[in-house]
Amino acid sequence: MSGASDSQIVFDAIHTQKKQQHLVRMMSETALEVHKIPNHNVKFESCVICKSSNVLFHVNKFGFNLDRCCDCGHIFCNPMPNSSQLNFYYNSPMKDFENEFFIESFEKRVPIFKKRIEIIKSFVPKGKLLDVGSAIGIFISALQREEYGFEVHCCDPSDGACRLLKEKYPEITIHQMMVEQLKADCGFDVVTMWDTLEHVESPVDVAMSIKKLLTPGGYWFFSTPNTDSFEWKVAGVDHVQLLPPGHINLFNLQSIKRVLLDADLELVEYFTPNGTLDVSYVKKLLQNGTPEYIKNAGNFFYQHIEDDSFLAAFAKLLTDTKYAGNIVVVARKRLVEDKG
Template sequence: MTSTNHKHYQTVKDNSVSKEVFELLHDEDLDMLITSPQPKGTELSKYYESDDYISHTDSKRSIFEKAYHFIKNIALKNKLSLVNSLKKKGKLLDIGAGTGDFLLTAKNDGWNVIGVEPSEKARLIAAKKGIELKPVADFNDHSFDIITMWHVLEHVPDLQNQIKELKRLLKPNGAIIIAVPNFKSYDAKYYGEFWAAYDTPRHLWHFSKTAIKKLFQNENIELVKILPMKFDSFYVSLLSEKYKTGKMNFIKAFFIGLKSNWKAKEKFEYSSHIYVLKNAKN
């Protein structure tokens, strides 16, 4: 990032893979947090090498994984409804497609779909579902009606370049859908260093509403709508309880998730947000 106005915000631990400790720096100009230090290249990939990294697997070994996939199926229908509300079918790109479930849902509904996914393990699972995944550099300018990044932007090493790529790939009248955690939510403040959605160092950036608006404005892309992801407060609280206490405290997590959604109504600060963005009108 070009801004240098960074201050210490929080020290957090990688609870799921390495157990290493990282610092979160607050960029006061953009109102976002930055993970420090940020692993680079092949160094970063080792932090994803875990059977517990749930978005790269279709396994349903535990109650937690079964619950995750049950909620995911509901979320897939909601995501498709949002996409369909923006366009009457067309060409859809999903960046960070994981095991391809969202693309498969959209494909079955009549969308022309393609995706990008760095994880070889996830790509192999997606291929078995008939979902094509390619490098983003293979795509022509202004090719897509809809571009989605479901909980992916926070993982991207070169944030500014990624936003430029979204601008390049989007059709003039297309739409970008970004879903990211919100560090200003009640559950983030309640769990602090144990908040699962910090997920350092896999999450390199931690966004506020202001940060998304300003970052995309730099590429003449405007924020047109913000939607809550209400299920995320429960999922994140459950995982946060595990990190904080060593146990899956289902009842406690449920009430914290419920309280987070209730408190979010006042200033619209949910555990995660969906942002709909379009090319600014000149």
């Protein structure tokens, strides 16, 4: 997989200044309205993914409690917002605000999807593809710019998103519904779901629905925030992706494996591309001089110092950037000495 475009994928390009300046205010205002809607959902006594009872309070964000499973590491809203609250949120000015910064950063986000298309084509060069949660169609635009052999379908419950998709991509089949409502005999060779799984109430149910939509041997490609990553270890409970009631399930590899196991899907491979996003975000955090972030950065390296593959990559980084502890110098006498 090529990394040629990775230098373009940095935090401030993907997350516009408008988003960074107004996100907390917009989320806070929207959450206040969401909390006015009664929620009688019962608090979970065990992890929503692995069912372990070893669950502890993690953080409160925008009035929502998030718990963390001590066994699989999954972070989830507890209790979950109910369907009325979620429906209000996804039809609130917050979603219009989100679409605005997606549009503003559209071209900066396309390289992210170009990398993902390379991954898809390495497994499935052509066939019938369903994109779930297409939103304003950044992935679809990236697909159209590449040489691809897919019959493309989009699935999104949003009236506004589907209207936009129909106007911009009239040749693509649009399904305005939840993915669980699609007929199971559609027979897709590929289902894609980009940064959507963290929004759903029941990840296992969604995974099982996707399995029914796939042809035998078909592939599900998806992305979601990785809480077991460099940027999450440094940012901790201040991470910008802790955004309930939008993000209500936050994953790591272990909890993803459990979802796939419960849905009887096979994990074939996984990637963590776009490391420049992590580096640029952590750099932004460390520039504030916050002692906790500095400590967390040090802890990240301490926790991985016994990992041979990590050490090999880090050793190569030190060599490439000329920060290794031994210096080899090549000097030469000038052909003409300076007489001055």
